[in-house]
Amino acid sequence: MLAEQIKAGDRRALAKAITLVESTRADHGDQATALLETLMPHTGNSIRLGISGAPGVGKSTFIEALGNYLTEQGHRVAVLAVDPTSAVSGGSILGDKTRMETLSVNPNAFVRPSPAGKTLGGVTRRTRESLLLCEAAGFDVIIIETVGVGQSETAVSDMTDMFLLLLSPGGGDDLQGIKRGIMELADLVLVNKADGDQAHLANQTVSDYGAALHFMQARTPSWTPRIQSCSALHNQGVAEVWQTAQEFRSALTDSGELLTLRAQQARAWMWSETAEALIADLKNHATVKALVPELERAVLAGELPAIVAAQTLIKHYKASE
Numbered sequence: 001m002l003a004e005q006i007k008a009g010d011r012r013a014l015a016k017a018i019t020l021v022e023s024t025r026a027d028h029g030d031q032a033t034a035l036l037e038t039l040m041p042h043t044g045n046s047i048r049l050g051i052s053g054a055p056g057v058g059k060s061t062f063i064e065a066l067g068n069y070l071t072e073q074g075h076r077v078a079v080l081a082v083d084p085t086s087a088v089s090g091g092s093i094l095g096d097k098t099r100m101e102t103l104s105v106n107p108n109a110f111v112r113p114s115p116a117g118k119t120l121g122g123v124t125r126r127t128r129e130s131l132l133l134c135e136a137a138g139f140d141v142i143i144i145e146t147v148g149v150g151q152s153e154t155a156v157s158d159m160t161d162m163f164l165l166l167l168s169p170g171g172g173d174d175l176q177g178i179k180r181g182i183m184e185l186a187d188l189v190l191v192n193k194a195d196g197d198q199a200h201l202a203n204q205t206v207s208d209y210g211a212a213l214h215f216m217q218a219r220t221p222s223w224t225p226r227i228q229s230c231s232a233l234h235n236q237g238v239a240e241v242w243q244t245a246q247e248f249r250s251a252l253t254d255s256g257e258l259l260t261l262r263a264q265q266a267r268a269w270m271w272s273e274t275a276e277a278l279i280a281d282l283k284n285h286a287t288v289k290a291l292v293p294e295l296e297r298a299v300l301a302g303e304l305p306a307i308v309a310a311q312t313l314i315k316h317y318k319a320s321e
């Protein structure tokens with residue numbers, strides 16, 4: 001029933017399904033898994049875009065501009081988020097303000113804030129599942145936004161086809177506090193706020209970073225990372241970003257790399273799910289639970305090598321299978 005409504009593109013049904021996926025209740029978990037299995041054949045038909053950048057660089061303004069542009073072109077756009085701060089502190093960098101006001105009410109868009117979660121792994125897992133649900137609901141452009149110190153960017157790049165990094169004009173050598181590792185994830189670097197007084201500086205930044213990009217290792221043989229400028233606030237350069245995204249998709253589709261990339265992502269996801277589930281099961285295991293306090297104490301005190309403690313836990317876990 002819910003599956004049918006989702007396939008029909010019903011946004012309320014989609015929101016309900018995502019709530020199911022995000023729930024920590026075991027029965028909800030089972031329903032969510034069954035739903036994902038039913039909908040699996042209807043997934044995959046989107047371009048998956050990851051977007052990151054420091055707070056204030058203009059991510060939500062840009063996503064709103066791109067999203068509204070795309071819906072005008074007849075696309076259906078879903079926006080999801082991975083907010084690592086909700087995992088760490090319970091607070092949120094992305095979610096606290098009112099964001100994307102026009103896109104949220106656009107009938108051809110679906111905007112969902114980051115799920116709350118205790119671990120980044122938990123947050124990204126739910127986002128992956130939500131992504132599949134959005135595809136099943138007929139959204140053909142999925143944007144996943146994040147902001148973080150590296151791990152969340154890696155997680156988002158592991159679930160998307162193309163990764164966009166937003167920068168502000170200026171910056172110089174320090175990459176604006178953006179770690180080099182994140183820069184290396186980018187298929188497209190966008191210098192936002194290329195307007196007014198900052199237009200000239202933005203062009204300068206494009207040439208500075210453009211030179212640096214040439215020395216970066218390309219992520220895939222069929223695509224060389226690019227750099228462009230835009231003004232999300234004035235809707236300039238936004239259509240050009242979409243043009244680049246389409247070129248990216250064609251290049252990776254023609255070379256067969258898109259399929260390989262997604263297949264590898266799915267396999268990696270399988271193993272991370274397995275690892276998470278095993279750890280959770282192990283930690284819940286009665287004998288293991290009883291052993292943990294003493295083993296942790298001994299490891300903390302430096303009396304026992306961590307590897308020995310780990311082997312002890314696993315031995316007892318396996319013994320009573």
Ligand code: GDP
Pocket residue numbers: 053054055056057058059060061062192193194195230231232233234
């Ligand atoms: P986020 O934290 O990365 O999501 O950034 P926001 O989208 O909330 O934007 C932060 C501030 O920058 C807001 O005041 C925006 O109006 C402003 N801003 C965003 N894009 C542009 C732009 O292209 N040009 C200018 N001048 N300001 C912008």
